[in-house]
Amino acid sequence: MDWLLSTVEQVVSTDTLIALTVLSLIFFVGTLIAIPFILVRLPADYFDVRVPRPWMENHHPVLRMAGHLVKNILGAVFVFVGFLMLFLPGQGILTMLIGISMLDFPGKRRVEAKMIGQPTVLGAVNAMRRKFQKPPLVLAPDL
Numbered sequence: 001m002d003w004l005l006s007t008v009e010q011v012v013s014t015d016t017l018i019a020l021t022v023l024s025l026i027f028f029v030g031t032l033i034a035i036p037f038i039l040v041r042l043p044a045d046y047f048d049v050r051v052p053r054p055w056m057e058n059h060h061p062v063l064r065m066a067g068h069l070v071k072n073i074l075g076a077v078f079v080f081v082g083f084l085m086l087f088l089p090g091q092g093i094l095t096m097l098i099g100i101s102m103l104d105f106p107g108k109r110r111v112e113a114k115m116i117g118q119p120t121v122l123g124a125v126n127a128m129r130r131k132f133q134k135p136p137l138v139l140a141p142d143l
Helices: 002-011 014-041 061-085 092-102 108-116 119-131
Strands: none
Touching: 014 061, 014 092, 014 119, 061 092, 092 108, 092 119, 108 119
């Protein structure tokens, strides 16, 4: 067992391991707070691909561009952190779903609908919404 510890110490310093542990705990606690906060406030038809979701369309073009830039950066961070949470403690799939919903790319709505349409994910989200007396999410029927 000592050889394993010495090998790990050679590859990664103790300070790095402590920093990664603290960062993992911060992400874990942060997602326990942020995920319910976000998912409970979404409209019930948010993931229905038949309902348009315009964002900042009535704002000045410069403000709209800045808003999209910030939203996409935050979305990329959520997707990255969600991916890490697949291997570390946390709600990886839900965090990635929120990140994807913030990003702008072709076919995004279908990817979101596919992710939220998984029975375990939809069940977890709707159970969370039920606790806060919110209606369950509505998804488009398969076409």
